Amino acid sequence: KNQVEQSPQSLIILEGKNCTLQCNYTVSPFSNLRWYKQDTGRGPVSLTIMTFSENTKSNGRYTATLDADTKQSSLHITASQLSDSASYICVVRYVNDMRFGAGTRLTVKP
């Protein structure tokens, strides 16, 4: 069954700290994996997209990793800011469909 599991479900960190969010998937055959940031009540905004052959991709303070063998991805946020407070969603695409994770709700506190 094609599933995407994210952990933790929620996370609270202090401003300036780093954090890592996890995504495990069972989707097959894999096409690509995306990380999105979704503010409450808004549409998701793309952070990174990774294909099978890519291990790491950075977008500013966001760095995503992908291990296609173990079917795991992570999103590392460096030097967090208050504006990073949002849900971070992992989405895995396969042949003609995609699966969304439930997201990790990140709260950055001053």
Next chain:
Amino acid sequence: EPEVTQTPSHQVTQMGQEVILRCVPISNHLYFYWYRQILGQKVEFLVSFYNNEISEKSEIFDDQFSVERPDGSNFTLKIRSTKLEDSAMYFCASISGTGVEQYFGPGTRLTVT
């Protein structure tokens, strides 16, 4: 920067009524999608559309749903007879011909009473 737009931002309708949610994808994009997100739950894929036809649809996208690209710019989602459980945020998204970057609209909040 080009963006996906959706109207209305909020739609309230009575159970059993038909609703049409509208989206204007980015102009040179070729792939179009509808998703929904019930409050507090994960985003769910509904349907994808390419070359004027549905390319993929989920189990959620039953006979009560239909999509159309009537005029080459708008992309609509119609729900024929709304149910209470259709209450959700509906997102439209589009991808360019290279099929890499996906852009989401701001969503339409549908409330069925």
